[in-house]
Amino acid sequence: MTIASVIYGLAGTKLSPDEKAFFRDIDPWGFILFARNIEGINQVSRLTLELRDCVGRDAPILIDQEGGRVARLRPPTWRAAPAAQRFADLWQVDEELAIEATRINHRLLAHELRTIGVDVDCAPVADLRIEGADDIIGDRAFGTTPEPVIHLGRAAMDGLMAGGVAPIIKHIPGHGRARADSHLELPVVPEEHGLLSETDFAPFKGLNDAPMAMTAHIVYSDIDRDLPATQSADMVDKVVRGEIGFDGLLMTDDLSMKALTGTFRERGELSLKAGCDMLLHCNGQMSEMIGVAEGTTALTGRALERAEAAERIRDVIEDFDPDDAESRLNDCLDRLPA
Structure with a gap:
C-alpha cells in the first residue's frame, strides 16, 4: 500500500462520487474536517466512517478544535470549550490549578472528538501572544512569555493523548509576532534570530517531543530572507529540527493560504523539498487538490516512521468520566475573578 504524504479537506457533509474516486486513487494519509462538513453527531460520525472506508484503513482524521473562536464543533450540539486565554488568566492566579484545568479541558475535547471518530486535534497553539502583532493568534495563546505556554501546552497535549487523540503543536517555529494574517498575506518577521530564540521559538523547544507540529507560513528574514518557514x-533544518530539536511529524499549514504563491504542485514540492513530512490542503476544491497531488510523494522512510508513531497515540484511552471532569473544570475556572 502506497500512502501519499498529504492530508485533504472535503467540500461538504458527505463524500461526492468524484471525491471518493480521487481519495481512493491518491490514498492520502489523512483528512481534515471543518464547519462546512458538520451538521450533527450522527452525520459526522457517518462521515468519518465513510472517509476511512474510502481508503480502506483507519486513516487519521483531523480537526481544529482549540476552544474559543477556533472551534469547528459548536453549541448547542457540543460544549463551548474556553479559549486558551482563560487558562493563561488562571495561570496568573494559580499555576498548578491552571495546569490541571488545561489538562481536564483537553481530556474533555479528546472525549468529544473520539465520540464522532476524530482522532487528531490541531492543538495546542504554542505561539506567544505579542503586543502589536496581528490578532490572528490573540486569545488562542496560553501566554505572553514562554513559561506558561510550555506548561499549559504540555497539559493540553497530555489531556488530548490521554483520550487517544494525537496533538499538533502550531505554528512552529512561532506565529505570535507576525503583523499580518497568513491566511491573507505573507507575514515577514524582521526581528533578530537571537531574540526569536529567547521568545517565539522557546515554547516549541520546550514542547519538542510533541508527535506532530504544523509550520508557520512566515518569513523570518534574519534567517531566510526569501522563503517562509x-x-x-x-528554517526546517537549522531551526525546527536543529535549534528547537523537534523530531516529530512536520506538516505544512494549509497550502491554500494566501501567504504562499505558485501553483499548488509547486507549493507542495517546495514544502517537501524543504523538509516537511506532510502536506495539508483544507478547502476541498478539487482543482487545487489535484495540483497538490501532483506535488506530493509517497510516505516513506523517516516521515512514515513519524506518522506511524503519531497514529499509535490513538491506541490507548484512559478511563474517564466526562461529567465529573466538566464539574471539576468549572470549579477551577470559577477561581477567576468575575
Missing part, C-alpha cells in the same frame, strides 16, 4: 530548508 514552510518552504525554507534553512
Whole structure:
C-alpha cells in the first residue's frame, strides 16, 4: 500500500462520487474536517466512517478544535470549550490549578472528538501572544512569555493523548509576532534570530517531543530572507529540527493560504523539498487538490516512521468520566475573578 504524504479537506457533509474516486486513487494519509462538513453527531460520525472506508484503513482524521473562536464543533450540539486565554488568566492566579484545568479541558475535547471518530486535534497553539502583532493568534495563546505556554501546552497535549487523540503543536517555529494574517498575506518577521530564540521559538523547544507540529507560513528574514518557514530548508533544518530539536511529524499549514504563491504542485514540492513530512490542503476544491497531488510523494522512510508513531497515540484511552471532569473544570475556572 502506497500512502501519499498529504492530508485533504472535503467540500461538504458527505463524500461526492468524484471525491471518493480521487481519495481512493491518491490514498492520502489523512483528512481534515471543518464547519462546512458538520451538521450533527450522527452525520459526522457517518462521515468519518465513510472517509476511512474510502481508503480502506483507519486513516487519521483531523480537526481544529482549540476552544474559543477556533472551534469547528459548536453549541448547542457540543460544549463551548474556553479559549486558551482563560487558562493563561488562571495561570496568573494559580499555576498548578491552571495546569490541571488545561489538562481536564483537553481530556474533555479528546472525549468529544473520539465520540464522532476524530482522532487528531490541531492543538495546542504554542505561539506567544505579542503586543502589536496581528490578532490572528490573540486569545488562542496560553501566554505572553514562554513559561506558561510550555506548561499549559504540555497539559493540553497530555489531556488530548490521554483520550487517544494525537496533538499538533502550531505554528512552529512561532506565529505570535507576525503583523499580518497568513491566511491573507505573507507575514515577514524582521526581528533578530537571537531574540526569536529567547521568545517565539522557546515554547516549541520546550514542547519538542510533541508527535506532530504544523509550520508557520512566515518569513523570518534574519534567517531566510526569501522563503517562509514552510518552504525554507534553512528554517526546517537549522531551526525546527536543529535549534528547537523537534523530531516529530512536520506538516505544512494549509497550502491554500494566501501567504504562499505558485501553483499548488509547486507549493507542495517546495514544502517537501524543504523538509516537511506532510502536506495539508483544507478547502476541498478539487482543482487545487489535484495540483497538490501532483506535488506530493509517497510516505516513506523517516516521515512514515513519524506518522506511524503519531497514529499509535490513538491506541490507548484512559478511563474517564466526562461529567465529573466538566464539574471539576468549572470549579477551577470559577477561581477567576468575575
